[in-house]
Amino acid sequence: MVLKPSEIRTIILEEHGELRRRLAGIEALLEGLSRGDSAARRELRTSFDTLCHLFITHIAHEEAILRPILADIDNWGPIRIELMDREHVEQRQRVAELAALSAETNPGAYVRSVREFVTDLRADMDGEERECLSPDVLRDDTTSIDAFGG
């Protein structure tokens, strides 16, 4: 099945929406934790592990459906691809490090790292939506976005 750029945008934006809803849930748990809610700690680990799993699936999905069309949309395609590849390598590495971090033995570091990751992931999705997923970039009428075209 060949997806149109607008369909790819819709799919990726829906996934971002799901990730943002989960980020909001994690932030609520972080708040609970800072108020001393001990149940929030266990829930945070579960919610964060689920988020990481969804996020890793999401970036693999971006590589499968978004990456191939980025190459052809305009002259910035190769740069967008290079940035995406580099970012995904770093993000996979970071998720692996977070998964290895113990919420029990070092709760302070764990909470700090989760908070940082939440902030960075949201900024990353915002940036991606500006740079790679805007309707100006992902258009179905590809003939009109050739910078050297008429």
Ligand SMILES: [Fe+2]
């Ligand atoms: Fe994304």
